[in-house]
Every structure is written in C-alpha cells, then in structure tokens.
Amino acid sequence: MNQDDIRQQIAKLVDQYAAIEFSQKTFGPNEQDVKPVDWILDKMISKWPNSSWELDQNSNPHEAGFLKLDITKAESKLGWQPVWELSHTLEKIIDWHRAWLDKEDMQAICLSEIEEYTKDMNK
Numbered sequence: 530m531n532q533d534d535i536r537q538q539i540a541k542l543v544d545q546y547a548a549i550e551f552s553q554k555t556f557g558p559n560e561q562d563v564k565p566v567d568w569i570l571d572k573m574i575s576k577w578p579n580s581s582w583e584l585d586q587n588s589n590p591h592e593a594g595f596l597k598l599d600i601t602k603a604e605s606k607l608g609w610q611p612v613w614e615l616s617h618t619l620e621k622i623i624d625w626h627r628a629w630l631d632k633e634d635m636q637a638i639c640l641s642e643i644e645e646y647t648k649d650m651n652k
Contacts, residue, residue, distance in 0.1 A: 535643050542607070557598030562615035566596055572616060576623045612650045 558564075564572075567584075574580045603609040613621070621642060628638045 532640060532644075535640070535647055538647060539643070555598050555600055556603050556609065557600050557611070558615045558618070559611050562611070563597050564615060569615075569619065572619050573623060576620055577627075612646060 570582045574582060600609075600611070611618075625638060625642065629635060
C-alpha cells in the first residue's frame with residue numbers, strides 16, 4: 530500500500546467519523562483486552578526505563594480504578610474493530626512518545642505507523 534492509498538483510507542475514515550455525533554466517537558480495545566488502570570500503568574512503565582507511578586494518597590475526587598471505553602458505536606457506525614492487542618498498542622504509544630522526545634521526523638513516524646496498522650488491518 531502506498532502513501533496515496535493510505536491518505537485515501539484516512540480521508541474516508543475522517544469523513545465517516547465526522548458524520549457521527551461527537552459523543553459517539555469512542556475507540557478502544559476489544560472486550561478481552563479491557564484492563565484496570567494500574568495494569569496499564571505497570572505495562573507502560575515496564576516498557577519505559579526509569580519511569581514510575583504511585584497512587585496519590587491525598588484526598589482527591591474519586592477516580593475509577595477501572596475505565597472501560599464503549600466501542601459499540603464505532604463498530605456499528607464505522608465498521609471499525611480494534612486491530613492491535615492492548616499490549617502492542619501501548620508499546621506503539623511509548624515508541625511514538627520516545628520518537629517525539631528524541632525529535633525524530635514525526636511525519637515519517639506517523640506515516641510508518643499508519644502503514645503498519647493498515648497492513649495489519651488487512652490481514
């Protein structure tokens with residue numbers, strides 16, 4: 530798939546996405562990949578050396594320990610399904626942020642990631 534094909538696919542998705550009411554635009558993992566917040570943080574920290582997190586013990590507004598995104602509208606309105614498992618997605622997020630911090634060519638990084646995602650989507 531070349532860059533023009535990728536751009537056309539993105540434009541098609543953007544058009545479909547824009548047609549849905551704002552409140553309906555939720556993308557996330559498959560049901561079997563839903564994890565508690567601390568699991569996600571631990572997984573990301575394991576992939577990013579010298580990072581950590583700790584639970585704030587101060588009196589704060591309630592924050593859920595388990596967050597779940599409802600992807601049913603993205604599935605039904607756009608025909609969208611998650612392509613990557615959560616662990617792989619978290620690794621890609623970390624890779625992107627490392628590249629950004631290292632001042633890499635982010636356009637090239639993004640296009641490469643879109644191409645990889647698109648290939649995986651078409652398997």
